[in-house]
Structure formats: C-alpha cells, structure tokens
Amino acid sequence: GRAASAVSSQSRHFASSPIDHEQKELQSLARTFADKEFAPMMQEWDENQIFPVDALRKGAELGFGGLYTREDVGGSGLGRLETSVIFEALSTGCVSTTAYISIHNMCAWMIDSYGSEEQRQKYLPNLTSMEHLASYCLTEPGAGSDAASLSTTAVKKGSHYVLNGSKAFISGGGSSDVYLIMARTGGPGPKGISCFIVEKGFKGLSFGKKENKLGWNSQPTRAVIMEDCEVPVENLVGVEGQGFSIAMKGLNGGRVNIGSCSLGAAQASLEAAIEHVKVRKQFNQPLSNFQNTQFKLADMATSLLSSRLMIRQAATMLDQNDPNVASFCAMAKLHATDECFKICDDSLQLHGGYGYLKDYKVNVYLRDSRVHRILEGTNEVMRMVASRAMLSD
Template sequence: MAVDRLLPSQEATDLLELTAEIARDELAPAAASAEEQERFPRKAFQLLGASGLLGLPYPEEHGGGAQPYEVYLQVLEELSSAWMTVGVGLSVHTMSCYPLAHHGTAQQRERWLPEMIGGELLGGYALSEAHAGSDAAALSTRAERDADDYVVTGSKSWITHGGVADFYTLMARTSDDGPRGISCLLVDGGTPGLSAAPPERKMGLTGSPTTELRFEGARVPAERLIGDEGQGLSIALDALDSGRLGIAACAVGLAQGALDLAVDYARQRTQFGKAIIEFQGVEFLLADMAAAVQSARAAYLDGARRRDAGRPFGMQASVAKLVATDAAMKVTTDAVQVLGGAGYTRDFPAERYMREAKVLQIFEGTNQIQRMLIARHVRSCSARVSG
C-alpha cells in the first residue's frame, strides 16, 4: 500500500518518488533470486550511486545530497520494503562515512569524502570482534605506529560488506589505556595484509556478505587516522546512534513489505465463500500489524527530527531501534500466519521476511543493550528531576 508521508520539501517528495520507482521496478523483482543464490547485488548499489542515493545526509560541497536525516531514513525504509540487503547495505555505508564526515579534518574530508559518497564506492564498518560485540571497549585488534604508518594486526567479526567493500572504517587499539586506547582509521579495501574470510552462513540477508576481516601486518598511512588517538570508541558510539536510526528505518520497511503482502493475500484468498480479510480473526491481526508499523515509523521519525534540529537523540535512537526491530519480528511472523501454509513456502517472500527480521534485533547493538541504554537515560533523567 502507498505510505502517506509528510515530507519537508518538494525536493524530498521527488526523491521519495524516485526511490519508490527504483524499489518497485529494479529491486523487488531481483531480490528473491539473488537471496536464494547468495549473490551480492553490486549493480543495485551502483544504481543507487548513479541516482544520488549513496550520500544523502552529507553536504553538497562533498558530493552529498544535503538531505535531512528525516528524508534519508524514509529512503532507507522504501528500499528495505523491496529488498532488505540493499536497505541495510545503504545504512551500513552511510554509517561507515560518518566518522570522516563528522570527526575528520577539513583536509581529510576534502580528500576522501567526495569519493566515498559519490556513488562508486561502498563502505564497511569494522568495530565488532569475536570476543568484543556488545562490549566494544574490549576489542584487541592493534594498530602500532611505525614511522608514517600504523601496522594493523588482528581480526574483526560480523562485518557487513566484508570482502566487497572499497573502504572500511576501523576501530583498533593504539594503546593499552582501556576504552581510551582505541582509535579510528580509514582503511582502503585493497590494503596489502587485509583479507576476508569466507562469508558466514546466515539464516537471512544471504545476499549481503558478512565476514571476518583479517589484518596481518596491514600498513595504513597515519594520515588516515580520524580524530585523535584514543578517540575511536567515542567516535564509534557517536556513529552508532545515527546507525541505529538507520536500522530502525530498515526494520519499518521490512515490516511494511510484510504487511502489504499479507493484506494483498488476505484480499485474494477465499474460504467459506468469502475473502479471508473479512474474517475478524484475520482483520484484527492485520490491524495490529498496521499499528505496529505506524508506531515504529513514528519512533524513528522522532529521533530523526531531533537529530536534524541539533538536539540530543541517543535515547530516541535506542527506543526506535528497539521498537522497530521488535515490531518487524512480530509483523513478519504474523504475515507468515496470515498466508498459512503458503507463508511457510518459498513461493512467497513472507518466510524470507521473517528470517531477515531476526538479525535486526541483534546488530547495531542487541535489543538487550538498547534496553540498558534506555534505562540509563531514564535513571539520569530521574536523578536530574529529584536533584
């Protein structure tokens, strides 16, 4: 169904219409076969780049679209409703550009950012390690200074676009000073000594390669240090706030796609002489699905509008990520139920939607971590009020 969007400008309206056209005509028809064959859709990202969609929230002076986050996230939602691999891929790419765009020097931004967001390159975000997922401060990949380079040794886990990204935003340890010993490096994907393991065998998002990255004495020029040494963890967490809004928007897109599928099927499927959408048990299920989608959309838009206004939005990002991804899991599960036995087969995308929804509750900070972050905000707010 068409989503009734409130957009801030005619330019934004035109942009969303273009995105919907790409999603409908180019992405949706290709999604099922690519996911089944575990084929990375590089051409889809090239199409997004040629259409100006790979740098939407970044400044025009560097080749970006200069769009509010509110608009960028709705683009993500539209893409994800057609093909989650592409929506999540764009979200990860945007987050991978964030440290340079917001913490790099003017010279660094001028040198590297235009190419990164110009449409030809795709990024990866290298933070997690096998023993340092939710506990990001425990990472152990090291970057030792050697003259004009950093020599990087170690491995990163669960890296979206691993092995196919053109650049990686890497968090590595430059000292043993706990959380203050982590730094951020912008690593070229073709760096000697950098390699990717075979992709993980996943239950969903099979078109998107997720791999371990291995650094074996990889030399990264010191000029590619983003921010100061020791600033990497704060940069990573800053980027994650925006990234969580991106994942929330992707989750809403997936849930919307599942809802649309369920409604269309319920209108066409007949039992006892009438369409099953006329049975109260089904219509109430669809109503709950629609309410979950609308509520989740409102949550991510609230966070986006706060971000666009320059206001704190960390708690809202955690709320949006939690609410939207839980909603996506519930809505996709209910979509399978509406389709019944057909929903359990690969003749319809409902089962794929359900498999794809699960990981949304895990990456960019598990939903248990989001509850911890929200609780911290609540305690902090209560302390200020009582004080």
C-alpha cells in the same frame, strides 16, 4: 543534492505520519526505484547470495550513496528524517541490500564529520558514487556487545600505524574498498580506541570465508584480519582516543537507519498480507471477512505506525543534535525492530502454508529483519543504553 532535486510522479498510499511535500517526493522516488530495481530481484539475490553492486551504483546516481554526506563531495546533504523515509521505501524492495547501503552511508558520514579535509576529498567522492564501497569494523570475536573491550591494536611506527587483530561479522567484508577500523592505540576501555581508514590493498589486510546466514544474503559478511597491517598516519580519523566516540555517534544514526529498514520490511509484509486475504478463500469467503483477520491487520498497522513515529522522532532529534539522542535512537531501534519483525511474522501467518514457501516474498522480509534485533547493538544493549540514561544523575 541529486536525490533532493529528482521528482517522481508516482504516488502511493503509505500509512504515514506527517511528512512534507518534498519528503513525500523523496519517498516516491525511492519507492519507484525499489519497485523497479530491487523488488523483482530480491528473491534471486537472497537465494543465490548475490551482492548487487550495479544496482547499488544505480541507486548512487539518485544520491543514495551519501544521503547525509555534504554536497561538495557528491553527497545529497539531506537530513536524517529524509534519510529514514528513503531507507524505509528502499527496503520494501530489498531489506538486505538497503541495509548494506545504510552501513555504507554511516561510514561516509563518519569520514565527512570527523575526517580531515584531505580524507574527505580523497575518499568521499568515490564513496558517494559507490564506485568504492565502505564497511564499518567494530565487532571482534571476543568483543561484541562489550565493544569497548576490543583488542585489535594499532602501534605507531614512524609514518605508519601497525594494526594487529581481527574483526568479526563485517558487512561488505572482502568486497568493500574502504574499511573504518576501530583499534586500540592507548589503554583499556573506550578512551583507548582510535578510528582508522584502511584500504583493501593495504599490506597485511585479509578476509575470512563468506559467512552463511539466515538472511541478509544479498551482502557478504566476512571476518577482517589485520596482520602487521600498515596504515599511513594520515589515515587516523580525528585524534587518538576519539575512535569509540566516533563509532558510537555513527551508530546512533545507524540504529535509526536499521529501524527504518525494518519499517520497510513491515510495510511490504502488510501490503502482501492485505493482497492475500482479499484473494484467498476458505469457508466460502475471503479470509478478509473473518474478524480475526481484520483485527490482526489493524494491530499490524497500529504497531507499524508507532514504530514509524518513534523512528522519525529519533531521526528528527539527530537532525536537531538533541542531547538525549542516544537513548531515543536506542528506544526507537528496540521498538521498531521488535515490532516490525512481529508484523512480518503475522503476515506470514495470514498467508498460511503459502507464507512458508520461498515462492512468496514474506519469508525473505522475516529472515532479513530478524537480524536487526541483534546487530548495530542487540536489543538488550538498547535497553542498557535507555535505562542508563534514565538512572544516571
């Protein structure tokens, strides 16, 4: 793929678990891109809520639009471990923008894995180039953590399904061209849910106001509303009743991706803390001379490493189609998003009052990574998934 073949000469120190030569090259490629295209803009995109579509398309030229999508439709055909390494590196430049790319990638993978050949050929070339953008639509006002209780309906009428209902908190909502919408075609519970590809122009599809958020400001979040929305029958993904399973399998990868974005936030926050404590002096010496500072840095690096090891193990299990993958993805997401948020907060503390100023970057990493403990399944839901796997026979 494009990402796999591109090589960058720049190498950087990452406190890292073992990755091979090709993975290091991908890491370096993504970090160089993030340093050049994301990092200088991150604070402006955050402050002014700018969705940087041109930067996304530049990233797609390197293969970031379909990292784990097959190559015949323009994807990079990489594994989940490589994908995780790339999302971590990109997030050091902008967490919010990278997280949107990760959702787009999840949608492309769902069409690639469960869509018909016609759907693949129709939608994926434009998605892998990010000429078109994609959104994932599961959550509803009345169905968040209890996603299987969703109430959007899809009723088959001749050559179309007619969709009615609304989706809440949709990342990319209103800006994306393609929406993967989970809707009920059958009875209550997970088995009654189906997955549809809905295009922005389809009759009966509209959007709510842009939400004002604590972070993730470089991507719009809106409600997606369906009022007698007509979707051609050929836009059903897989078969009726398969939608919840497709949605959950997409999210296993999504949870590893979001965890990877938290790793990038923590890595960048740790790097910023190291720079700051070497330069800032109090009591006639650099902050780095105090044992509290030294121990704090050691603790931050230790929990970053444990998070990274768990995320990379879960990614490897996805690559290997391991039967226990759902609970490992859940535990990795739980651990990495909680620990990495704490690393961002510790970095802010080591910056003192300067950490609280918007002139410094650490506040953005903190705000952007806070939501990773809530979305793609709250960390309480992650505990549910992990404990159910342990307690089931």
